[in-house]
Amino acid sequence: MENTYSTMTKFHLPPVIAASIFFAMFHFQMTSQNYQTNHFDNQWSFNRVTQSECLNNPYHTILLGREEHDVNDPKCEAFELDNAGQLVNAREYISSSGSVVEFLHIEPAFNGYIACGFTNNGVTTVPVVAVLSPSLDVFEARVYPGVYFDGQNNSYTANGVAMHITTDGQQGFVVSGIVGDGDLLQTSATGKRHALAMRLKPDLSVDWVRAFNGGIPWASEDMDAFNHGTEILDGTKFFFSGSFNGSDSPQEAAAVMLDGAGNLSWGYRYSNQTGGAHSSLSGDVVLNTSSGQIHQLVNNSITHTWGVTTWDLLGNLDLAQTWNSQYADLNWQGLSLLSDPADPNLLTVGGFQRSHGWSGSYGSVPFLTEFKMNSGTATQSTRYLIPQNNGLISASVDALSLFNGQQAQFRQPTMAVRAPEGMFLHGYRGVGATGFSTNGVETAVARDPLAETLCDWEDIPTNFDAGVWEVEDGISTISVTLDDGNFAMTAIASDFVTEACESGPTVCEEVFSPSFTWSYGPGMTCPSGCEIIFDDFISPLYDPTIHCLEWDFGDGTTMSMSGPLSEPLTYCYTSLAGTPPGFPAVCLTVSCCDDATVQSTYCDTLLINCGTPEPCPPLEGDYSIEAFVTSGFGDCLEGCEVGFDCPVLDPDVYCYSWDFGDGTTMSGTAGTCPIHCYEESGTYVACLTITCCDDEDGAPLLVLCTEVTVDCGSCKLPELASISLDLTIFDDGVFDCEGCAIGVCGLYDADLNEGLLDPFDLCADFFFSDGTSLLGVPFAACYDHCFETAGVHEICMEVYCCDNPDERIGLCESLSCGCPVECSVGNAFWAVGQTANDGECQVQFEGIEFLGPGMAGHQNPTWSVDGILSATSYNATFDLEPGTYNICRTLEGVTPDGTTCLSEHCHDVIVDCCEEACPGDLDGNGVINVSDLLGLLAMFGTSCM
Numbered sequence: 001m002e003n004t005y006s007t008m009t010k011f012h013l014p015p016v017i018a019a020s021i022f023f024a025m026f027h028f029q030m031t032s033q034n035y036q037t038n039h040f041d042n043q044w045s046f047n048r049v050t051q052s053e054c055l056n057n058p059y060h061t062i063l064l065g066r067e068e069h070d071v072n073d074p075k076c077e078a079f080e081l082d083n084a085g086q087l088v089n090a091r092e093y094i095s096s097s098g099s100v101v102e103f104l105h106i107e108p109a110f111n112g113y114i115a116c117g118f119t120n121n122g123v124t125t126v127p128v129v130a131v132l133s134p135s136l137d138v139f140e141a142r143v144y145p146g147v148y149f150d151g152q153n154n155s156y157t158a159n160g161v162a163m164h165i166t167t168d169g170q171q172g173f174v175v176s177g178i179v180g181d182g183d184l185l186q187t188s189a190t191g192k193r194h195a196l197a198m199r200l201k202p203d204l205s206v207d208w209v210r211a212f213n214g215g216i217p218w219a220s221e222d223m224d225a226f227n228h229g230t231e232i233l234d235g236t237k238f239f240f241s242g243s244f245n246g247s248d249s250p251q252e253a254a255a256v257m258l259d260g261a262g263n264l265s266w267g268y269r270y271s272n273q274t275g276g277a278h279s280s281l282s283g284d285v286v287l288n289t290s291s292g293q294i295h296q297l298v299n300n301s302i303t304h305t306w307g308v309t310t311w312d313l314l315g316n317l318d319l320a321q322t323w324n325s326q327y328a329d330l331n332w333q334g335l336s337l338l339s340d341p342a343d344p345n346l347l348t349v350g351g352f353q354r355s356h357g358w359s360g361s362y363g364s365v366p367f368l369t370e371f372k373m374n375s376g377t378a379t380q381s382t383r384y385l386i387p388q389n390n391g392l393i394s395a396s397v398d399a400l401s402l403f404n405g406q407q408a409q410f411r412q413p414t415m416a417v418r419a420p421e422g423m424f425l426h427g428y429r430g431v432g433a434t435g436f437s438t439n440g441v442e443t444a445v446a447r448d449p450l451a452e453t454l455c456d457w458e459d460i461p462t463n464f465d466a467g468v469w470e471v472e473d474g475i476s477t478i479s480v481t482l483d484d485g486n487f488a489m490t491a492i493a494s495d496f497v498t499e500a501c502e503s504g505p506t507v508c509e510e511v512f513s514p515s516f517t518w519s520y521g522p523g524m525t526c527p528s529g530c531e532i533i534f535d536d537f538i539s540p541l542y543d544p545t546i547h548c549l550e551w552d553f554g555d556g557t558t559m560s561m562s563g564p565l566s567e568p569l570t571y572c573y574t575s576l577a578g579t580p581p582g583f584p585a586v587c588l589t590v591s592c593c594d595d596a597t598v599q600s601t602y603c604d605t606l607l608i609n610c611g612t613p614e615p616c617p618p619l620e621g622d623y624s625i626e627a628f629v630t631s632g633f634g635d636c637l638e639g640c641e642v643g644f645d646c647p648v649l650d651p652d653v654y655c656y657s658w659d660f661g662d663g664t665t666m667s668g669t670a671g672t673c674p675i676h677c678y679e680e681s682g683t684y685v686a687c688l689t690i691t692c693c694d695d696e697d698g699a700p701l702l703v704l705c706t707e708v709t710v711d712c713g714s715c716k717l718p719e720l721a722s723i724s725l726d727l728t729i730f731d732d733g734v735f736d737c738e739g740c741a742i743g744v745c746g747l748y749d750a751d752l753n754e755g756l757l758d759p760f761d762l763c764a765d766f767f768f769s770d771g772t773s774l775l776g777v778p779f780a781a782c783y784d785h786c787f788e789t790a791g792v793h794e795i796c797m798e799v800y801c802c803d804n805p806d807e808r809i810g811l812c813e814s815l816s817c818g819c820p821v822e823c824s825v826g827n828a829f830w831a832v833g834q835t836a837n838d839g840e841c842q843v844q845f846e847g848i849e850f851l852g853p854g855m856a857g858h859q860n861p862t863w864s865v866d867g868i869l870s871a872t873s874y875n876a877t878f879d880l881e882p883g884t885y886n887i888c889r890t891l892e893g894v895t896p897d898g899t900t901c902l903s904e905h906c907h908d909v910i911v912d913c914c915e916e917a918c919p920g921d922l923d924g925n926g927v928i929n930v931s932d933l934l935g936l937l938a939m940f941g942t943s944c945m
Contacts, residue, residue, distance in 0.1 A: 112132050113133075148179055169234030174231055240254065255267065371464065762779035825855060887907065
């Protein structure tokens with residue numbers, strides 16, 4: 001592709017090896033260009049529309065759909081509309097081969113948009129995923145064709161459709177859809193359909209792909225599909241929604257949880273049987289950040305009522321938080337489920353009502369219902385009309401409508417998204433005279449609280465009941481592999497016309513009070529001078545058809561603005577750079593475009609000093625503190641010692657203040673992580689406050705807290721996964737052993753244990769397969785044992801608190817003994833000092849050597865830094881820039897007959913010019929801990945040939 005988009009580079013990361021069951025991923029050449037005119041409606045059909053928030057302007061919305069100018073030649077189109085329904089930007093996406101291309105979902109993703117759908121090369125329908133820029137240009141696109149396998153390992157061409165895509169917590173993407181044979185979206189298709197779940201890496205390559213079968217179809221048509229998926233807990237779980245075949249109905253709702261690797265954790269088919277119906281379809285999903293539960297939108301496709309179900313992360317349906325909607329009349333279908341940012345228990349459902357009966361003709365109108373999840377009561381419920389010409393619905397149905405037919409049983413498009421003023425709604429008009437089901441996109445903004453619009457609307461009574469729900473399992477995994485395909489995309493232009501609900505132009509009689517905020521820019525726009533960013537100046541009351549803005553930047557420069565606007569605004573002050581600072585008085589005036597005497601002005605005096613950077617950069621990224629037992633390395637004579645891991649920041653810029661939660665505080669330098677003595681057992685909340693050292697007010701930049709559970713009086717057993725055995729085989733004759741001499745050590749990994757633990761409070765019993773044992777010894781130590789004969793021997797260890805031998809955990813390991821080690825030598829090292837030296841850090845390292853029994857000596861020490869040979873001495877000093885380096889020390893051991901063997905010891909070392917390093921700190925984390933001591937003990941007698 002010729003065009004590039006620099007801020008989208010995060011989508012291009014190095015490839016990672018995919019799972020054994022995988023989608024093959026291929027570049028999908030696709031571009032786009034501007035429309036010839038600013039219009040988006042015509043006399044032809046427009047269908048399958050989905051909606052997204054707009055990145056460029058929160059008062060705008062993005063629509064994506066299919067224009068059927070010719071039924072046999074549909075076109076995929078994207079629109080950006082302002083809050084008055086006027087077209088701001090448009091694109092159309094067409095395959096260069098003339099094959100169908102259709103996007104079914106779009107949403108913001110990182111610095112652009114991510115869209116998914118399907119395309120066809122004339123033979124096979126395959127999923128397509130595209131990354132779009134904020135201006136809706138194609139940045140990158142991929143297709144994923146292939147095969148799937150049945151239970152007898154028979155392969156079938158994998159027709160596929162991607163119906164929903166969203167981001168996950170690892171900067172990747174979660175795709176939901178269908179895979180099978182035949183035409184997947186048509187009515188009464190007789191082929192197989194399987195629910196498709198796929199995770200893509202940030203570069204759009206496949207991490208894993210899975211397909212699921214709901215069992216033997218109840219009717220002739222297979223109804224398995226996922227139409228929505230989302231990540232849970234930062235990509236460690238993935239939840240999918242859609243439909244499966246039911247045991248007593250053609251379609252039941254789907255609720256499926258996969259683990260981070262795409263394996264099935266749990267999955268259920270279920271139905272809303274209110275009114276004696278069974279057919280159900282689940283769609284949109286939100287995660288309740290307050291309760292940690294999953295809310296799922298469900299439609300009963302026979303009684304045409306919707307409900308919201310609630311699942312916990314283990315697959316339990318919470319019937320106390322599961323509701324079924326009740327209206328004065330029937331035929332209501334929910335398509336969008338949104339949670340309130342301020343109240344996760346306040347949900348809004350957007351959808352459409354079929355056969356409303358207002359005109360005597362078949363038609364649909366949109367609705368919004370807001371309700372409290374924890375009480376099952378509606379706070380607001382409204383439906384909306386679009387007038388035809390100057391009247392309401394008449395003989396020709398003219399309303400915000402949505403598609404009918406088979407596709408509604410699989411795909412649940414996004415119909416409503418949040419806007420600063422309320423909700424954006426969309427639909428498309430149905431007029432039978434055209435010969436198509438619809439003939440134009442229509443939009444509305446439902447003002448908060450979900451009521452008044454520019455078009456007609458009315459409140460509707462809404463109630464909720466518990467409903468009748470049936471849950472069953474029976475979901476199995478289908479093997480999927482995708483192979484090569486040959487697809488490409490190019491762009492064309494098209495022409496459209498627009499219309500709006502208003503009968504005439506709006507008259508400007510008054511204006512709103514303007515305001516703005518300002519901040520320093522990053523300096524990328526201004527080649528010289530001072531870059532200032534103005535923001536928050538587009539008021540919700542701004543009407544681009546009647547209001548005009550005038551800026552006075554206080555340096556003799558003015559600028560006029562009108563029409564659709566976007567923010568922020570960047571301005572360069574070239575005459576105010578350096579010291580002393582400038583004091584420009586910036587004014588923003590809003591006026592009526594047709595009468596400048598109707599105006600209002602807001603001014604602010606800026607203090608600008610571009611010669612002096614901001615003293616303290618903001619902290620970006622994830623930071624945390626953690627507590628661990630230090631096992632007596634501090635100065636705590638009584639009570640319990642607890643050490644803290646903390647962020648390492650520039651000590652010249654940031655200052656630390658600790659509150660340990662027991663009434664004691666401490667101030668320190670950034671990057672210095674303390675050891676604290678808690679005098680009594682209990683649960684404490686320790687907090688670290690990070691401030692700018694130059695900030696006289698000491699305003700916190702970041703406050704990090706962690707809960708610390710301290711038990712000074714009793715020992716606690718570790719989790720089994722955190723302990724292990726370290727076994728070493730020694731040479732013949734060691735310890736006067738004529739058979740097989742071994743060393744055995746108990747090891748403990750604090751990172752694999754929940755809670756604080758001191759391993760020196762633990763004892764161990766060792767049992768050897770020759771019938772001998774070693775009882776009541778300290779766990780954190782090493783011991784030798786002699787097996788009289790060579791062979792395979794088993795060593796078992798039981799670990800217990802020294803003051804409570806009745807409660808134990810244990811493990812066993814085996815080793816093969818009989819090939820004596822002829823040469824054994826070990827070595828270790830640590831950093832003993834770091835001092836600043838002309839912009840670098842001079843780091844001093846000292847080493848230590850361990851000779852096995854019978855060894856004559858050692859020789860030829862070498863040091864390497866990040867794989868580069870850097871010294872040939874037993875101790876070494878390096879000048880390094882601050883950072884993390886992999887340091888390795890290699891040593892030759894020499895036997896009496898001259899045989900040599902190598903010992904290499906490596907670990908990462910953090911270089912930060914600290915005045916003092918920590919001798920014995922093998923892992924370089926600034927603290928001598930149990931891991932360092934056990935590491936030294938574990939290396940005793942190690943042989944490296």
